[in-house]
Amino acid sequence: MPAPSSAAVPAGALRRGRGAGAPLGVATRGTTGVDRLRRTDRWLAGPGAGALRAAEDPLVVDLGFGASPVTTLHLARALRRVRPDVEVLGLEIDPARAARATEVVSALAPEQRRGVAFGVGGFELGGPAAGRRPVLVRAANVLRQYDVADVPAAWGAVGERLAPGGLLLDVTCDELGRRAGWAVVERSGPQQLVLSVRLADLGRPSEVAERLPKALIHANVPGQPVHALLTALDAAWDRAAPLAPWGPRQRWLASCRGLRDDGWPVLDRAPAGGPRRWRLGEVAVRWSAVAG
Numbered sequence: 001m002p003a004p005s006s007a008a009v010p011a012g013a014l015r016r017g018r019g020a021g022a023p024l025g026v027a028t029r030g031t032t033g034v035d036r037l038r039r040t041d042r043w044l045a046g047p048g049a050g051a052l053r054a055a056e057d058p059l060v061v062d063l064g065f066g067a068s069p070v071t072t073l074h075l076a077r078a079l080r081r082v083r084p085d086v087e088v089l090g091l092e093i094d095p096a097r098a099a100r101a102t103e104v105v106s107a108l109a110p111e112q113r114r115g116v117a118f119g120v121g122g123f124e125l126g127g128p129a130a131g132r133r134p135v136l137v138r139a140a141n142v143l144r145q146y147d148v149a150d151v152p153a154a155w156g157a158v159g160e161r162l163a164p165g166g167l168l169l170d171v172t173c174d175e176l177g178r179r180a181g182w183a184v185v186e187r188s189g190p191q192q193l194v195l196s197v198r199l200a201d202l203g204r205p206s207e208v209a210e211r212l213p214k215a216l217i218h219a220n221v222p223g224q225p226v227h228a229l230l231t232a233l234d235a236a237w238d239r240a241a242p243l244a245p246w247g248p249r250q251r252w253l254a255s256c257r258g259l260r261d262d263g264w265p266v267l268d269r270a271p272a273g274g275p276r277r278w279r280l281g282e283v284a285v286r287w288s289a290v291a292g
Helices: 038-044 047-054 070-080 095-106 148-161 205-211 225-239 241-246 248-263
Strands: 059-063 087-094 116-120 138-140 165-175 178-184 189-197 282-286
Touching: 038 047, 038 070, 038 138, 038 165, 038 178, 038 189, 047 138, 047 248, 059 070, 059 248, 070 087, 070 116, 070 282, 087 095, 087 189, 138 148, 148 165, 148 178, 165 189, 178 205, 189 205, 189 225, 205 225, 225 241, 241 248
Parallel strands: 059 087, 059 138, 087 116, 138 165
Antiparallel strands: 165 178, 178 189, 189 282
C-alpha cells in the first residue's frame, strides 16, 4: 500500500489571485468515461438522497465534470428516480469544456437532457450556480490532481455554498469505475470515508488504496490511521477466506462485520451502511477513525 506520487497541480492553486469573478481553482486533465462514476451515482441516489428529497431547491452540481458530459447525464438519470424535478449543473473551469457539453447535450432527446445544464465555475460554485445553494456537490477525480494542502480550502469553499444539510462528495476512482473512495463532507467538515469496489475481481480490499481521496492517499503509510484501516480490512478478508466458495459477496459481508467487530466505527445501519450497502461492495467508516 505505497504512498502515491506528487500531484499534477502545484500547491496554492486555490489561493492565487485570479481576478474578480474568475473561477476558484485550475483546470485539470478532464479525463472521464462511460459509467466511470456509477458507484457514486448509486450512493447519491441512496444514502445521499435524503437531503435531495427534502430540498426546496433541488440543485445538484457536478463539479469538474471533464471533457465529456456523459457522467453528468448519468448522474441526472440516477437522481431523477429520487427527485423528478432535480436540476443537475455541470461546472468546469475550462470554458471550452462547458461550451462543448452544452452543444452535445442540446442534440439529445428532451427526456435525456431534462434538468441538465452546464457552465463555467470552480470551487466557489459560481457561474450559473451563483446565488443558489446546491444540496449535493460531486467533485470526482478533481482534487486528486491538486496538492493535498489545498484540500481544506476546497472543502471550505464548497461547504460555504451548500444548502443546509447538503453534502460534498470528494471522489477518486479508477478509469473503469471498479475501485473508488470518497469523503462525505458536510458544511462542518468531513463525516465519512466510503470505499467501494467491484467484488467480482477483487483480490484484496487494500487494492482500493490507490483510489483513496486526496486528503488520505498520502497518509497511507504505516503508523497512520487510514493505513491501519486498510490493514484491518485485509485481515478481516483473510479470516473470511472459508466463505470464498460461496462467492466474493459473502466474503465481503463477513469482512465488513469483522471490521466492525474489531472496533472500527463501521456504519452498519441503513441508509449509510449495513448489509444492503455491503452487498454492493461498499463499506463506510466515520471520518474521525481515519483522520490523521
